[in-house]
Amino acid sequence: xxxxxxxxxxxxxxxxxxxxxxxxxxxxxxxxxxxxxxxxxxxxxxxxxxxxxxxxxxxxxxxxxxxxxxxxxxxxxxxxxxxxxxxxxxxxxxxxxxxxxxxxxxxxxxxxxxxxxxxxxxxxxxxxxxxxxxxxxxxxxxxxxxxxxxxxxxxxxxxxxxxxxxxxxxxxxxxxxxxxxxxxxxxx
Amino acid sequence: xxxxxxxxxxxxxxxxxxxxxxxxxxxxxxxxxxxxxxxxxxxxxxxxxxxxxxxxxxxxxxxxxxxxxxxxxxxxxxxxxxxxxxxxxxxxxxxxxxxxxxxxxxxxxxxxxxxxxxxxxxxxxxxxxxxxxxxxxxxxxxxxxxxxxxxxxxxxxxxxxxxxxxxxxxxxxxxxxxxxxxxxxxxxxxxxxxxxxxxxxxxxxxxxxxxxxxxxxxxxxxxxxxxxxxxxxxxxxxxxxxxxxxxxxxxxxxxxxxxxxxxxxx
Numbered sequence: 001x002x003x004x005x006x007x008x009x010x011x012x013x014x015x016x017x018x019x020x021x022x023x024x025x026x027x028x029x030x031x032x033x034x035x036x037x038x039x040x041x042x043x044x045x046x047x048x049x050x051x052x053x054x055x056x057x058x059x060x061x062x063x064x065x066x067x068x069x070x071x072x073x074x075x076x077x078x079x080x081x082x083x084x085x086x087x088x089x090x091x092x093x094x095x096x097x098x099x100x101x102x103x104x105x106x107x108x109x110x111x112x113x114x115x116x117x118x119x120x121x122x123x124x125x126x127x128x129x130x131x132x133x134x135x136x137x138x139x140x141x142x143x144x145x146x147x148x149x150x151x152x153x154x155x156x157x158x159x160x161x162x163x164x165x166x167x168x169x170x171x172x173x174x175x176x177x178x179x180x181x182x183x184x185x186x187x188x
Numbered sequence: 189x190x191x192x193x194x195x196x197x198x199x200x201x202x203x204x205x206x207x208x209x210x211x212x213x214x215x216x217x218x219x220x221x222x223x224x225x226x227x228x229x230x231x232x233x234x235x236x237x238x239x240x241x242x243x244x245x246x247x248x249x250x251x252x253x254x255x256x257x258x259x260x261x262x263x264x265x266x267x268x269x270x271x272x273x274x275x276x277x278x279x280x281x282x283x284x285x286x287x288x289x290x291x292x293x294x295x296x297x298x299x300x301x302x303x304x305x306x307x308x309x310x311x312x313x314x315x316x317x318x319x320x321x322x323x324x325x326x327x328x329x330x331x332x333x334x335x336x337x338x339x340x341x342x343x344x345x346x347x348x349x350x351x352x353x354x355x356x357x358x359x360x361x362x363x364x365x366x367x368x369x370x371x372x373x374x375x376x377x378x379x380x381x382x383x384x385x386x387x388x389x390x391x392x393x394x395x396x397x398x399x400x401x402x403x404x405x406x407x408x409x410x411x412x413x414x415x416x417x418x419x420x421x422x423x424x425x426x427x428x429x430x431x432x433x434x435x436x437x438x439x440x441x442x443x444x445x446x447x448x449x450x451x452x453x454x
Contacts, residue, residue, distance in 0.1 A: 022250040043258045141242040147209045166203035
């Protein structure tokens with residue numbers, strides 16, 4: 001393949017995934033500029049390896065590179081911080097109070113979620129969630145990827161994807177619930 | 189209604205049920221349960237609500253210039269990988285000019301240019317610093333550190349000879365505690381760059397070498413960028429940049445040792 005063909009093929013196959021690439025990098029790094037730098041670096045890496053991977057699932061391959069690049073970026077910028085490390089004992093679902101699951105509370109959440117302001121509450125709850133949950137939520141709920149593909153991108157078994165997603169959802173609900181009740185108290 | 193323990197066990201299944209990710213057996217079991225358990229039916233409802241919210245409203249969009257920037261970078265990489273012969277052409281034209289233009293005029297024009305471009309030069313320097321850090325970080329990513337892996341200077345040196353049009357001199361620094369790992373071709377400041385890779389303890393040092401128009405810079409300049417230390421100097425039209433997560437004192441020792449030994453070899 002000559003140089004022009006290679007670039008043409010790379011651009012037509014890979015640049016169409018830039019929305020997903022940027023979205024994932026943005027959710028992992030938490031910053032616009034960092035995400036742009038990560039996406040640039042990821043695309044350069046992808047281009048260097050493109051000749052050998054022309055027949056693969058290009059979105060899955062790109063997102064794997066974006067994820068790895070994002071993690072390396074965070075490590076080189078901040079060192080190994082809490083944002084990456086995860087304490088199972090602190091975040092296990094058994095520590096989530098069952099009170100948040102009560103039906104009445106749930107219905108209240110729905111009403112609140114429907115107002116514009118509460119989009120921001122949900123957004124910041126997701127932003128502050130530990131990365132290992134956040135990334136599977138983003139890959140599944142926002143990017144719409146099936147468990148199998150997420151397991152390959154994140155390099156964990158499918159069963160772990162299932163459990164991280166469900167614990168991520170619990171985490172999100174718990175976080176939402178406490179934010180909403182905090183706000184209700186302020187309003188009172 | 190199920191007990192709280194059972195609810196906790198069932199929750200991941202309800203979550204996977206909503207995602208349509210259960211086997212048919214598990215799916216029909218959960219379906220049956222949802223018909224009789226109001227609590228779990230509400231869990232399902234909550235998950236679906238959250239799902240709809242997330243899918244529709246939480247996508248970030250990139251700055252419109254990003255796609256163009258990436259296209260340009262890919263073009264640049266492609267040039268650096270494919271078109272080494274162009275460097276030969278450029279080198280020839282510079283040699284030709286140096287015979288014709290009197291040295292005094294060259295010096296005067298050079299001095300004026302330096303004065304005129306001083307502010308720009310500063311920003312160019314910081315851009316180059318960024319490029320060095322990015323190239324270093326990229327090299328540390330999986331399987332990207334060396335294009336030729338060898339601890340023998342007699343193997344790495346000829347490999348560079350066929351790739352770049354300047355002398356990249358791998359030097360044996362074993363007795364100083366810096367071990368040669370190999371070489372890599374990179375692209376810095378719109379030039380091909382050779383990178384000689386050394387290892388000391390758990391630290392990797394990339395020593396980038398590339399052509400420069402700067403005058404000789406005998407003393408070392410040191411920088412810190414994104415947590416990496418950089419030591420640079422220039423000699424005979426080549427710029428040397430050593431970068432690592434090694435502490436600055438040791439990186440200076442590396443630079444000094446390399447510089448002394450390379451001088452002896454020449």
